[in-house]
Amino acid sequence: MSTLKHALRALFTSPSFTLIAVLTLALGIGANTAMFSLLNTLLLRPVPLEQPDQMVRLYRATNQNPEGGFSPADYLDLPADRSGFGELAAAAQWGMSVSEPGQPADMVNGTRVSTNFFSLARVAPALGRDFRPEEETHGNHRVLILTHGYWQDKFGGDPAIIGRNLRVDGELHEVVGVLPASFNDRRFYGRSRLFRPLGLNADEQTDRNSQWIALIGRRAAGIAAAQSDAVITRIGAQQAADHPAANEGASWRVVPLADTFINATGRGIVSMLVGLSSFVLLIACSNLANLLLARTIARGREFAVRGALGASRRQLLRPLIAESLLLALIGGAGALLVARWTGDWIASLVHNAGDTTFVMALDWRVLGFAALASLVTALAFGLAPALFALRLNINGTLKSGARGSTGGRGSQRLRQLLIVGQFALALVLLAGAGMFLRGTDSMLDRRYGWDADNMLSGTILLPAATYPEAEEMVPFQRELLERVSALPGVTSASLSYSLPPFGLNGPNAFVVEGRDTPPRGQEPSALVNGVSGEYFETVGTTLLSGRSFNTTDTPDSPKVVVINEAMARAFFGNESALGRRIARAGTEEVEWLEIVGVAANTESIFPEGPATPYQVYHPMAQEPWHYSWLALRTGGVDPVTLVEPLRQTVSGLNPDLPITNLMPTLTFIERASADFKLINTLLTAFALLGVALASLGIYGVIARTVAQRTGEFGIRMALGAQVSTIVRLVLRTGLRLAGIGMVLGLLGAYGLSLALSAMVPIMEFDAGWVIAGVTAALLLIALIACYLPARKAARINPVEALRAE
Incomplete structure (x- = not known):
């Protein structure tokens, strides 16, 4: 406890250092926590269903489409006995014209489902009842179940909604249920706002060529995945044998439901965001390691005196470790605020694009990640001062006089290595952001075979009843x-x-x-x-x-x-x-x-x-x-x-006919590309933050070097050295470190360009031009960061410098 009090007192006595360290940690860990929260929202967090690991999605795979749907006739031909597999339910995304009697109609995202859909998902309505088996028959299908969000947004959460009639596609439908709020997960049912029974009409029941039905399954308990998948494979083979004109060459396959929420390209992009955001944290760790190392070096005489009085290496390390843990704890708390604000901002951008079902929650996975990131970060940036304290030469430090030790060659090399690493990471981060920005711009600006200028567009749904x-x-x-x-x-x-x-x-x-x-x-x-x-x-x-x-x-x-x-x-x-x-x-x-x-x-x-x-x-x-x-x-x-x-x-x-998405086509394109624009915004923010941290890092190292070499520069100038010579000497030191980091960063950027091309082949990244531009920009930033302390070195008064020595 006394060690923590001493560490806390030491941090309070250096408020500027503490504030910079906490802000750096909050931004670095917060950016990573926000990206992990996005990854958790899209991929890691299980859907709010009972035993979600038993849930699967079925695909009808062909050479033309490995993720095809099923025809209505194929769905109706499913054998009633599926004891070797479990349960199957059907669903089909379906735009619906919805209105209250006497009111204009709206186009609403809906889903037609088999009547066992919610029982398979183990979800019971919060209000009203579930669909009944007989309501899957066409003619009995005019009933609705609303999502909790649609019930709140459209009807103000009115509990009297049960039994109310709505016009859907020109026909009256009775609202029989409202889903619980916990079922508001876009990954399972997309952006649907209401559900109605499948209710296949006579033409649909005989349609074997239109594959618009999705099949969702739940494996029976106690049946191995390989065994249950074999049942589905046999069903698909039987369908191909019974109806070769429509199904020969097609095979049925089973995929865990969690693997279907986002495609391979989306997974790659999210992984890229998480990976590049970790570069920001590494740069922050490197910066803090340099700051703590400089602070520890300045306290070298204090540690030497304590060592001379009998303090053990462990006793010397204890306050340094305590300070690192305190900084990580405070920075981690700030990171949660940054992650929360960033998550709210991301959600607002998604909502503005029209998806009001998107929520980024800070659940236990996100909190655990933030805690782990804080602990690892504390160890990472606390390693440098600990190494210095362990290698401290007590006699040499005490003999160095009141000015204290400069840290020796070992600590200088470590600080220089950290700067090299910062610039390598910054170049990869900036190049990755630049390449993705360029690829997105080229993709969204593509006008191949069509022209959206001066064009207005919207969607119309003609109700089948009318x-x-x-x-x-x-x-x-x-x-x-x-x-x-x-x-x-x-x-x-x-x-x-x-x-x-x-x-x-x-x-x-x-x-x-x-x-x-x-x-x-x-x-x-x-x-x-x-x-x-x-x-x-x-x-x-x-x-x-x-x-x-x-x-x-x-x-x-x-x-x-x-x-x-x-x-x-x-x-x-x-x-x-x-x-x-x-x-x-x-x-x-x-x-x-x-x-x-x-x-x-x-x-x-x-x-x-x-x-x-x-x-x-x-x-x-x-x-x-x-x-x-x-x-x-x-x-x-x-x-x-x-x-x-x-x-x-x-x-x-037709006054009851809704026309939706009515806007200039260019505006609709912009809204449809909101996900890519969001990614571009995040990458730009990461890149600017990483470059800023790297620039501060090299500025701090060069400024510290200038301060340590004040006497040397005074002697050089007293012996006739020109100001330009001193400036070149300082610039050469800084630019050499930045140059080495950039060379390493170029290798990383080239590897990243190959990964992006494989991940998103539809984009043209112009990697060569982007990497060249990023390198030039980063070199200019390094030049400015080195020039500021170099200019200070050029203003050294030789007499005052020698007198100080």
């Missing part, structure tokens, strides 16, 4: 486009399944007429988009040959398609693709589609798979969807000015 078939949807969509195209300032308008900035749908497998048919499951695949006639003009995609779609392309006319240039070259070489025919693979009956046009290749902002995959466009009138993107291109007017006229136009056709 528009059940193509006979109702096609006339409405035709009239909508006519009215929108007539708005002042609109040059063209279109409807489509998707827009090229965010990728097309698919992939779907195709075969070519007149060519050898590949084995089932190995056919080439293409992304698919259903579009209206003026789509290519509206989105800015060039039609290279042939024609677009027109009013003659109706549900009753021959099926036609437009393919992209990459597909035309791959399938037909230098021959014209016009008039040739392709067909979807995996169907019971072959339906040939005539190619009437070839469009330029497009790339989305976030492409998956090949850089320019095969792409197929077909008339939306021949295969209308209830959900579509409405886009319009403006001429001479700001797209924002057309938001309200467009809303009024849609409302004039």
Whole structure:
């Protein structure tokens, strides 16, 4: 206890040193704790479900898509006896038009689920009841369970919500339950706000070609994973044998649910953030080690006197260790505040991007990490002064006079080694941030095959109850486009399944007429988009040959398609693709589609798979969807000015029809890329903090060196040395250390560039230019940090320096 009191008194007698040390630790440990909290939120923290390790996700894997979903017919064919596996439930993300009677409708993220979905998850509603088995039948499916967040946000937590009717997709649905707040975890059910039974209609029940159902499972207790997985494999093999046209070549596989929350790219990016944030902590540790070493050296005479009076090495080390632990304890407490503020800031950025379900909690894992980081940090930065105290030469220190020891060559080399390490870490950190920033900018600025300038877009959901078939949807969509195209300032308008900035749908497998048919499951695949006639003009995609779609392309006319240039070259070489025919693979009956046009290749902002995959466009009138993107291109007017006229136009056709995400397409792209912008912001903050710490470190070492060599510089100047000579001498010392650190850092930066290229192949990092620019910037910073003490050395008065000696 006396040692701690002595250490605490020693820290209070040096308030400037203590404040700098605590702030450095709080920022270093806090940054790492915040990043670990993000890692914990996304990957480590188990979902709030009973026995989550037994939860799995099933995939239907093909050559085209290793993480495919299941068709409704395949789901209905699942054997009732699954005793060798456990339980299975179905879910499908589903946009829903929701309104209260007499109120305008909103588009809400929802999920259609099998009625055993919540019982499988072992989650009981906090209000009301669960779904009943008979409610999975179409016609009995008009019931809803709300999430706790949606209940609070939309209905103010009204307990009388149970039994209230809401219009969902044009039909009245009764609210029968509200989920508990503990189930508010985006990793399990995404951003869904409400759930309704699967309720497959007659067409869906026989659909074996559309894989839009996800299967969630819970392994039975006491059954080994290999044994239960083999059951699923056999079911998939049986489906392929029973329905080869749709399933041959497909295999079913099981993945632990925890491994499906974030893809490999996302895992790599989060790991990179955690890794680079640890560089900040290492730089902070190095800085503190230098500060403590300088402080210990200044107290060298004190330790020498105590040693001469009989103090043991252990007694000399005890106050140093106590001071390090106290600093780590205080700094760790400050780090929790920094981590909390950083977590709230990250959550606010995510919420502003539209995801209100994201929460960063400081649970026991995060607190444990902060405590462990504080302890390890204390040992790391406390090692340097301890080494000095252990190697202290009592006689030499006492003979050195009142000025005390300079620490000897060993301590000087240690301090120089720490500076070299700081600059190596700072260069890797700055280069990593710079490369990712450059890669993100190049990705988000990519406009390959489309043009989002002067474009307004939004999504429309036609309720199935009001528009059940193509006979109702096609006339409405035709009239909508006519009215929108007539708005002042609109040059063209279109409807489509998707827009090229965010990728097309698919992939779907195709075969070519007149060519050898590949084995089932190995056919080439293409992304698919259903579009209206003026789509290519509206989105800015060039039609290279042939024609677009027109009013003659109706549900009753021959099926036609437009393919992209990459597909035309791959399938037909230098021959014209016009008039040739392709067909979807995996169907019971072959339906040939005539190619009437070839469009330029497009790339989305976030492409998956090949850089320019095969792409197929077909008339939306021949295969209308209830959900579509409405886009319009403006001429001479700001797209924002057309938001309200467009809303009024849609409302004039159907006042209950919601149009969501209505904004300039560039704005939507910016919001969709919020995750990358958040990462860029974090990396920039880490890089600036690391560089600042490294700069302070080299400044402190050089300033300390100048102070120790005051007498030497005075003698040199008394003997005729020029001021420029002294300045060069000091600069050479500092820049040599920075240069060695940069050389080591260049090797690390090159390795990081290779890792980033493998981790995120869709980005162009321009590693060479970024590393060169970062090196030049860091060299300039080092020059400034060395020049300030060099200028001080040049102002030394030789007479006063010699008198002090």
